[in-house]
Amino acid sequence: MITLGVPSKGRLMEKTFQWFAARGIEMRRTGSERDYGAEIAGLPVALRLLAAGEIPRELAAGRIHLGVTGSDLVQERIPAWDQAVETVERMGFGHADLIIAVPAWWVDVTSLDDLDSVAADFRATHGHRLRIATKYHRLVRDFLREKGVADYRLIDSQGATEGTVAHGTAEAIADITSTGETLRANHLAILQDGMIHRSEATLFRSRIAHWGQEERASLGAVTDLLQAGPTK
Numbered sequence: 396m397i398t399l400g401v402p403s404k405g406r407l408m409e410k411t412f413q414w415f416a417a418r419g420i421e422m423r424r425t426g427s428e429r430d431y432g433a434e435i436a437g438l439p440v441a442l443r444l445l446a447a448g449e450i451p452r453e454l455a456a457g458r459i460h461l462g463v464t465g466s467d468l469v470q471e472r473i474p475a476w477d478q479a480v481e482t483v484e485r486m487g488f489g490h491a492d493l494i495i496a497v498p499a500w501w502v503d504v505t506s507l508d509d510l511d512s513v514a515a516d517f518r519a520t521h522g523h524r525l526r527i528a529t530k531y532h533r534l535v536r537d538f539l540r541e542k543g544v545a546d547y548r549l550i551d552s553q554g555a556t557e558g559t560v561a562h563g564t565a566e567a568i569a570d571i572t573s574t575g576e577t578l579r580a581n582h583l584a585i586l587q588d589g590m591i592h593r594s595e596a597t598l599f600r601s602r603i604a605h606w607g608q609e610e611r612a613s614l615g616a617v618t619d620l621l622q623a624g625p626t627k
């Protein structure tokens with residue numbers, strides 16, 4: 396039997412259940428909201444309800460064979476992520492863009508080159524590096540290294556990141572956006588080349604989990620249904 400981890404709450408849970416149901420895989424909670432029990436009728440698959448943010452760790456440890464979470468969380472939370480997991484299918488919901496944004500009144504800072512120039516001057520003027528608040532440390536550091544932006548410091552922000560600029564904790568942010576409402580409300584503007592990652596809910600397969608004959612047979616039963624595509 397294989398284990399499938401799906402979000403237990405938050406914005407991905409409902410659509411994950413609907414996505415699988417549309418492909419003939421009915422997921423059911425087997426207890427109260429709080430006991431996290433769940434099952435799949437008619438398939439040799441054990442279901443585990445987990446926080447979306449914890450599914451990358453469970454996949455990388457091989458404690459679950461399949462998992463649904465945002466691609467941003469997998470790429471942020473698993474070092475060399477594509478050696479630990481394989482993308483089975485991008486699921487078409489939970490779309491969100493991981494971007495870099497600066498104060499809207501920084502009208503001359505519209506690109507990463509502008510940010511790099513400001514960052515170089517910033518340290519000379521303020522005596523400390525330009526601060527970028529984010530919860531996506533790996534993705535932001537790799538992206539800025541690749542783009543040649545150097546003179547900055549990351550400030551950890553695990554929520555309400557857009558508010559850090561107004562509160563003087565940071566000068567810029569890197570966070571997830573979908574409607575852009577939170578950015579606008581906090582008078583922040585996305586850099587023209589500030590798109591770091593386009594995230595989407597994704598079904599991943601763990602390369603680390605045990606894949607014997609039985610597990611491969613279970614996987615085959617699931618992928619046969621997925622390949623048939625949505626039937627309702």
Ligand SMILES: Nc1ncnc2c1ncn2[C@@H]1O[C@H](COP(=O)(O)OP(=O)(O)OP(=O)(O)O)[C@@H](O)[C@H]1O
Nearest residue numbers: 405406407446447448465467489490491571573594
């Ligand atoms: N505003 C948003 N719009 C669309 N998707 C989002 C948004 N914010 C986060 N996401 C995506 O949803 C996925 C899970 O987000 P969510 O906040 O539900 O995680 P969680 O860990 O379950 O929640 P919590 O923050 O309560 O721990 C991530 O892939 C994330 O990129």
Ligand SMILES: O=P(O)(O)OC[C@H]1O[C@H](OP(=O)(O)OP(=O)(O)O)[C@H](O)[C@@H]1O
Nearest residue numbers: 554555556571572573574575576577578
């Ligand atoms: O572009 P928008 O539609 O405005 O969405 C963006 C916001 O949504 C998420 O926040 P969430 O509500 O998950 O709370 P959080 O700040 O605790 O992450 C994300 O962290 C952004 O702050």
